[in-house]
Amino acid sequence: MATSPVSAVADPALIDRPRPGPHRLIPVTVAARTLLAPRLVRLRLTAPEFAEYTLSGPDEYFGLLMPAPGQDFTPFPLAAGANIRAAVSALPADRRPELRWYTVRNLDRDAAAIDVDIVTHGDDGPGSHWALRARPGDRAGVYTCSGIWSRPVRDQLLVADATAVPALRSILEFTAAHHPGAMTDLHAVVLAASPEQLEPGLDEWADRIGSLAVHYAPDDAQADLARSLLGDHRRSGHPAAQAGCTWTCGEAGLAKAARSLAVGDWAVPVDRAGWATYWIIGRARP
Ligand SMILES: Cc1cc2nc3c(=O)[nH]c(=O)nc-3n(C[C@H](O)[C@H](O)[C@H](O)COP(=O)(O)OP(=O)(O)OC[C@H]3O[C@@H](n4cnc5c(N)ncnc54)[C@H](O)[C@@H]3O)c2cc1C
Structure with a gap:
């Protein structure tokens, strides 16, 4: 799948490392869960915003905001330029999500979705704990970031x-x-x-x-x-x-x-x- 369409990348030359764009907090819904390997879960996350989303580079990462056990994800306002960690810490404990970082594995504009592949390692850590239990219909948040990789030289x-x-x-x-x-x-x-x-x-x-x-x-x-x-x-x-x-x-x-x-x-x-x-x-x- 990769990026679909392939043109959904801001700068295909990528001679320089992508510059962080404006961050956004996008409420998402888990649309599908696939076990790619015994310790690798693929989650498809949907949101209308992904129908027009543009990636900064192929290894673009994002903050995944996952509801704590027993909670649902509640979207919250995020001021422009706000520090996401500080914003999450300031939320009341009964609706404060966990935050971990993952890579956009696939962007599928037609389906208004991204895929994320999560290596699981049991319940020691909120990311793995949530990935092992996430099911279609579950809600979460995506805090958009940018890529790290660039190609200043070919080799x-x-x-x-x-x-x-x-x-x-x-x-x-x-x-x-x-x-x-x-x-x-x-x-x-x-x-x-x-x-x-x-x-x-x-x-x-x-x-x-x-x-x-x-x-x-x-x-x-x-x-x-x-x-x-x-x-x-x-x-x-x-x-x-x-x-x-x-x-x-x-x-x-x-x-x-x-x-x-x-x-x-x-x-x-x-x-x-x-x-x-x-x-x-x-x-x-x-
Ligand atoms: C830019 C970026 C992109 C990333 N992209 C991806 C991605 O696409 N897919 C992906 O799976 N991960 C990715 N990661 C890594 C992911 O964020 C970490 O694995 C995550 O911190 C694990 O969170 P956790 O809550 O499960 O464990 P944590 O709370 O971070 O750690 C809890 C305990 O689990 C241990 N632990 C954490 N991860 C592992 C592991 N993989 N194997 C064994 N023990 C572990 C820690 O050592 C610690 O003892 C990315 C990280 C960054 C910074």
Whole structure:
């Protein structure tokens, strides 16, 4: 599905990182729930606003406002420029939603919907707890944000854990749609705890991009594994480790390790080393 229509992206060139636009709070309804893999839930969220929505980039993220257990989501006014975390904290406890961050996996304007793919990890955390129970008809909120990825140069290394694979796949789909000639300059390294966290079919990209490596390791071993894999790549002259631009997203240790290697050891300029901490081992990431 990806972005439909493909033209629903503000700037298909994306030489520079997307600038945050005006944020909006959109009340949404869960329209469908699909188990893509044992630990990956896809939720389709609908709202009339999505019929005309434009993405800032393929990895656009948003704040998902989820009702606390036993509550329904109640839309609330949000002043222009307001801090969403502060606005949520100021709400009365009996209608204060939980807030976590996710990626727009698909935008479907015809259906006035977005899809979000959520890696579940049990009930330890409001995001996973809600995703495991959300059903069609449930209500929530989407606080719109912007993307992180850009393409200042063609040759890129993308490093993702399971939570960042939805964004990675959107980046690959976007590049295939808008810049097919640049596909072979993309190199992706994926580290996941198990195939149970991944949408099937990732391997199909292996023949379409420069290289794709998928490795399975426990969460707390992924940062060291990434250092070791990328170090080997660098020593062997693998093109993934010669990239002029990197995007590293996922668990804090992994995202930082891969970025530090690129910036510190390979001299990738900091403004070409986009990254984000998606979650933190042993700690909530509100
Ligand atoms: C920009 C951005 C985009 C994101 N996009 C996506 C996306 O598309 N799909 C997606 O699944 N996630 C995505 N994430 C990550 C998602 O926001 C976190 O996984 C989220 O914080 C988990 O919330 P939680 O309430 O379940 O757990 P938290 O309250 O954050 O944490 C509670 C406990 O659970 C542990 N925990 C949290 N996540 C995991 C995990 N994945 N595996 C094992 N243990 C975990 C923590 O270490 C902590 O001990 C994104 C994050 C950011 C910042």
